[in-house]
Amino acid sequence: xHIDWFVFLCQIVNLLLLLWLLKKFLYGRIIQAMDAxxxxxxxxxxxxxxxxxxxxxxxxQYGERLRRLEAEYEAMMNRAREEAEIRRKEMLDLAxxxxxxxxxxxxxxxxxxxxxxxxxxxxxxxxxxxxxTRRVLKDLADVDLEKxxxxxxxxxIETMDxxxxxxxxxxxxxxxxxIVQSAFDIPPDEQRKLDEAIHxxxxxxxEVVFERTDxxxxxxxxxxxxHKIAWSIKDYVDSLEEKFYxxxxxxxxxxx
Amino acid sequence: MEIVAIDQIxxxxxxxxxxxxxxxxxxxxxxxxxxxxxxxxxxxxxGNLSTERTLSRWQNLLEVIVGTIRSEIRExxxxxxxxxxxxxxxxxxxILFSNLFTFIPGYVAxxxxxxxxxxxxxxxxxxxxxxxxxxxxxxxxxxxxxxxTFIFFPFHVMGEFSRTLALAVRLFGNLMSHEKxxxxxxxxxxxxxPVVMQALGLLxxxxxxxxxxxxxxxxIASATQTHExxxxxxxxxxxxxxxx
Numbered sequence: 001x002h003i004d005w006f007v008f009l010c011q012i013v014n015l016l017l018l019l020w021l022l023k024k025f026l027y028g029r030i031i032q033a034m035d036a037x038x039x040x041x042x043x044x045x046x047x048x049x050x051x052x053x054x055x056x057x058x059x060x061q062y063g064e065r066l067r068r069l070e071a072e073y074e075a076m077m078n079r080a081r082e083e084a085e086i087r088r089k090e091m092l093d094l095a096x097x098x099x100x101x102x103x104x105x106x107x108x109x110x111x112x113x114x115x116x117x118x119x120x121x122x123x124x125x126x127x128x129x130x131x132x133t134r135r136v137l138k139d140l141a142d143v144d145l146e147k148x149x150x151x152x153x154x155x156x157i158e159t160m161d162x163x164x165x166x167x168x169x170x171x172x173x174x175x176x177x178x179i180v181q182s183a184f185d186i187p188p189d190e191q192r193k194l195d196e197a198i199h200x201x202x203x204x205x206x207e208v209v210f211e212r213t214d215x216x217x218x219x220x221x222x223x224x225x226x227h228k229i230a231w232s233i234k235d236y237v238d239s240l241e242e243k244f245y246x247x248x249x250x251x252x253x254x255x256x
Numbered sequence: 257m258e259i260v261a262i263d264q265i266x267x268x269x270x271x272x273x274x275x276x277x278x279x280x281x282x283x284x285x286x287x288x289x290x291x292x293x294x295x296x297x298x299x300x301x302x303g304n305l306s307t308e309r310t311l312s313r314w315q316n317l318l319e320v321i322v323g324t325i326r327s328e329i330r331e332x333x334x335x336x337x338x339x340x341x342x343x344x345x346x347x348x349x350x351i352l353f354s355n356l357f358t359f360i361p362g363y364v365a366x367x368x369x370x371x372x373x374x375x376x377x378x379x380x381x382x383x384x385x386x387x388x389x390x391x392x393x394x395x396x397x398x399x400x401x402x403x404x405t406f407i408f409f410p411f412h413v414m415g416e417f418s419r420t421l422a423l424a425v426r427l428f429g430n431l432m433s434h435e436k437x438x439x440x441x442x443x444x445x446x447x448x449x450p451v452v453m454q455a456l457g458l459l460x461x462x463x464x465x466x467x468x469x470x471x472x473x474x475x476i477a478s479a480t481q482t483h484e485x486x487x488x489x490x491x492x493x494x495x496x497x498x499x500x
């Protein structure tokens with residue numbers, strides 16, 4: 001267990017030589033490579049950090065933009081909803097007005113048709129009632145309707161109270177004629193009798209004018225400047241018309 | 257040629273060539289073998305080093321070794337890592353690879369020769385004041401021998417010599433005793449048991465390489481850090497003493 005001094009020196013030289021060789025071929029190169037890679041990795045991390053910062057900034061920016069767009073979208077939607085609601089109301093009002101107008105027009109048409117119908121009914125009913133009455137009277141009592149009407153008129157003139165008679169006289173005194181209006185032609189005999197009765201009971205010197213009207217409802221009318229005595233089948237027809245109207249109305253209600 | 261005979265416990269004893277004063281023994285041959293291996297290996301690996309993120313396995317292994325040594329040095333010295341690194345790393349790598357190949361039959365680690373370990377210890381013995389003087393100047397370095405008082409001067413000198421001796425003998429003793437044990441076991445129980453001891457020997461070899469390198473670094477650090485840490489001993493020194 002001794003020390004060989006030659007080997008001892010050789011080993012020192014060897015180790016120094018090894019140190020130099022390793023320094024040349026190993027340490028320098030490997031440390032350089034490690035440092036270079038560390039620097040590269042650090043640079044990569046730095047770049048990644050920068051990219052992340054940029055991405056975060058972009059994300060914030062886009063997030064802000066998105067929020068703004070959403071707010072705008074919401075506002076636009078609200079505005080559109082409000083406008084649509086207003087428009088809907090307007091259109092509803094228009095439609096309602098149109099419907100109301102149509103309904104009014106329709107009601108007016110119905111009403112005018114109804115009036116025309118009732119008018120026609122009234123006319124026809126009047127004519128028929130007049131004709132039937134005449135016929136019934138002729139067949140059952142051998143009485144002439146027109147003649148009977150004239151008689152009733154004459155009775156009315158004769159039984160007229162003094163106040164009414166005065167009114168007639170006053171109006172005749174102002175110069176107006178006495179007009180006898182009838183739905184039929186009064187025969188000349190009857191005309192004469194009437195003329196006499198008027199002169200005797202109402203006005204002595206008054207002019208009496210006989211007129212024919214197409215309206216069968218009229219019956220007769222004795223009038224002088226605002227005062228008149230009349231008989232008409234109008235009341236009968238009115239009653240019929242009323243009943244007919246009610247019958248029609250009820251039927252329409254049932255159908256509805 | 258029987259390299260590891262009981263009476264030939266050191267490769268120094270195996271003379272391969274002698275011419276006067278010049279005697280080439282197994283220690284030198286194996287030393288050159290390890291040196292050649294290290295240098296060729298280094299050249300082969302560092303020939304195409306990659307600075308990219310992907311790297312070869314060998315480069316990765318080398319970087320792990322170099323990185324570990326550097327971090328160990330940095331922990332002890334705190335500064336000037338790259339100044340001490342080549343010396344410490346060379347000692348470590350040489351001892352490590354010398355010890356690792358002991359599993360090859362016929363191979364005898366040059367570190368099991370007292371001549372080699374003494375040479376390395378002397379190198380550390382010289383390197384310590386060199387680094388100390390280079391760092392702090394000769395005056396400051398010498399002042400350290402008289403701290404805390406001049407009475408401590410002989411103890412410091414004795415310490416220097418004794419730790420150098422300890423360095424040399426510790427490594428030599430561990431390796432030599434291990435080889436001696438293996439040789440005896442081979443003679444007594446040639447099957448199985450020597451294999452376990454060989455495995456244990458690898459572990460011992462690695463630990464011894466680490467201890468030698470760390471102690472060398474601690475000695476250098478204690479010499480270079482005297483000025484800054486005057487008044488109290490470096491922490492790592494205490495730890496290193498425990499390792500001994």
